[in-house]
Amino acid sequence: MYRALLLSLSTALLMTAGAASAQETVKLGMVAELSGAGAPAGTNWRDGIKIAVEEINAEGGILQKKIELTEYDTQTDPQVSRALVQKAIDGGAYVILGTIYSGSTLVNMLVAQQNSVPQFVGSEAPNIVEKGNPFVFRTSSGAQKGVPALTPYFKDTLKAKKVAVAWVNNEFGKGGRNVFIEEMKNAGIEVIADVPSEQAQTDYAADVAKLKQANPDAVFVYMNQEESARFLIEGKKQSLAMPLVGEVTLTEAKVIELAGGAAEGAIAHVGVTATATDVPGIGAFSKKFEETFKRKPTHDAIKGYVGAWTTKYVTELVGEFDGEAFSEKMHGLCLKVADHPKILLDTCWDDRGEMSRPSFMVQVKNGAPVVIGTVPAN
């Protein structure tokens, strides 16, 4: 108790010291899932941000102030994440970068809102931008944009009449599944099987058997990484023949590594992918990331990178460090690659913080994801 008191006292002292040196630096608070279930996503997010911060500081920082990046680990716990966003703001953070898990973001975005601090999040659950929070901004399109981007693929490319959806029953999976059902209804495609599964489920025999029996023209698979891999393995075992189409996760490098040959042929719509090396900015980023961290970047890394660079671009458009002015500027803003190269792709934010930019269709071929088409921004 006493020790905690001492500790907090010294933190308070440090904070005052921090305020004094704020002349030279600007603080960004990176709050992410560095441990726990979300660690794979969180560490990529962090490393993407690290590269961006290094680049920005090499160019002189934001408005001539160097970025001071502080890391906070939420342990993938929503309540901890809320406390840490508060801590980051107490510590003088100008912008919050994170979190990625929607369950966490939904909790901690209230804190950033109360303190008028802009926040870039990696979450894709639709309801994040539906809470009327003017300070929250996405770094990738929400599921309610990502999933509809798939509709033309089901309707025109696959010419599907009846489809099935297999989803993981958490806030991520449920959000995507709801949008999908709605979209299919509007497109006049019948959903003949609706198969939920548990998070961390290991046995997909019953799920796949159900799908096989329903025999749809295509299956929409909306699960987290390992679940996707286990599903693909079981699907191969029971020779599930129809196309398996997913959103983002289904063709990620980790899923392909885990599922091995079973991932072959899986298709997914991805907002932004490191495999789209034809885009010059993404190619350069991938190369730098691989050199620095000795592994391939994921889309979370790109999201973090874009979040950090957007902070710089928009602050310089505003001309001062003002959270409220920053948020006002963000709403309805479009950044073009021609003027702001590190945004990677032409990107717009609407008045709710939702973002839109061109995206890709990807298929696993010979054990690697390959871009098979581009989807315009919607």
Place this chain on the structure above:
Amino acid sequence: MTLNRSLLTKIAIAVLLLAAIVAPIGQGNYITYVLTSWLVFSIAAMGLNLTLGYAGQISLAQASFMAIGAYTTALLTLAGWHWVLAMPLGLILCFGVGLLLGYPALRVKGHLLAFVTLAFNTLVFLVLRNEEWLTGGTFGLVGMPRPDFFIFKTMKQLHFYYFTLGITVFASLAMWGIVRSPWGRAFKALRENPVRAESLGVDTRRITLLAFAIGSAYGGLAGALITPLVQFIEPGSFGLAHSLRILLMVVVGGSGFFFGPFLGAGVVILLPEVLRFTEGYYLIIYSALVIVMLVFVPSGLIGLGGRLREKLWPRQQVRGDLVEGAAQK
């Protein structure tokens, strides 16, 4: 000597209370938040301490009782009820469910309550997640208001801390009364020697059942406080892992000691702050320390303190017991 000791205890409690009042002053919102959650988990652990420490039964459902308390309070306050009215309903619900759950499980000797509560915790999680019309499903419930008491508004973190502190003191006094009552002494007799207690006419099953139900209601109270504190609840925050966490709080602090839960919750909530420099290794260090502690001092940190004190100021243990025994008659 007895008078001196009780005076000393009173002074110690007063000092601790004063420390609890002063602690958050001048601190950032974050520290205040951490202190508040320490109080909330102390209440939950205090309830479990009654079940585990006094009645000797493992309950692995404390988190689900927190969930029942939290969701009841959340749904009612969202519907416009005042917290003061919503909270007791949550407590009564927890108490009732505790009775229903404990009654069959305590029929049979052994660790069946542990198994039943284990299953119950996961069942509660599933219901909270699947019944979206009521509980908001995986998306949880958000935006619960914090209670206002005329001019005392708890929207500010510091105000909410004092509000929680008040509730904690109140809950502790109630617990103190329970443990000190003749009925509470039956718990003690039960823990020390169930066979003797039974032969002396103590209805062990009823006592144990009541201990479990009251302990569960304390879990509900903690849940009722979580709702306005975090202003967001989702099924994942009340999983089995959280029940384990509360159980370990009780054990680490010292199960069966009145102040054990406060110490245990303090260690579990504040330790990550102190061990921040170890990054991800914190849980490894913590769980290893728990095992080491169970090997050498199974009575927890308070027990450790007691041992040290005996080493430094040895007392005649036997006589003290005799005196207390005489008073009991």
Place this chain on the structure above:
Amino acid sequence: MQVLLSGLATGSIYALVAIGFTLVWQAAQTVNFAQGEFVMLPAFFVLAGVSFFGLPLWAALLLGLVASIVVLGILFKKLIVEPILPHGGITLIIATMALGILLKESVKEFYSAEAQPFASLVQSAHVDVLGAVLSLQDLVNLAISLTIVVLLTLFLNRTRTGRCMQATAQNPAVAEILGVNVKRMILYTFIINAALAALASFLITPIYLAKFSNGETLGLIAFIAAIVGGFNQIRGALVGGLLIGVLDNLTAAYVTAEYRAALPLVLLIAIILLRPQGIMGTSEGRTV
């Protein structure tokens, strides 16, 4: 049919883990809440053997088995069970919970938080059985669990050591008087438990993928299987495991997938209410 057979294959794994539960229960009268982690860990010993020491798979598996027996069998008994048991059963149960966290977090920090692929012992061929597709792995799992149960039952009933172990489990004091080396028998039990856990680990990880959190659900289900089947019977654990495997799959396929995880729990509560000694169990003598 597919659902039924797949359920049996999964159930056989639950059974293997559940048997370990029963053994430890009999030997030490305690519930090992780290049992799931005991199954998670051996796979990581193997992965470490392959990636750090560059061993071929068979050698790594051997290393994994030996390491499991040493760590999860001998060390677990000497360092945790033996010193804590005198403090009471509840203390030991809580210690195993802490141990579970310790193992899980250690793997996460020292190996990886991400799931890892795990090489399979058998070829990934598929077999058609009565119109259902089963992988060779499934059949091997089923066969191995059945064999283990038969062998273990034979060992416990037909050999001298086995009978000494049973005597120890039933009444350690009397066994001691009759000249049984009780300590050694208990140690054997823990070693068998560790070996079974390692075996289960090698069999399931190719399907489940190696991940630090694998033990959570597996431990819980095996534990339920043990209680449902009957805590003091090896064949009880087998019946419980298979039953839960099949019921789980049937519920998911035909009743409700959202509540599939609830079924074993409801079964558990029902069994405790109606038949606390389990389906196959015989009621235990009270030990005071």
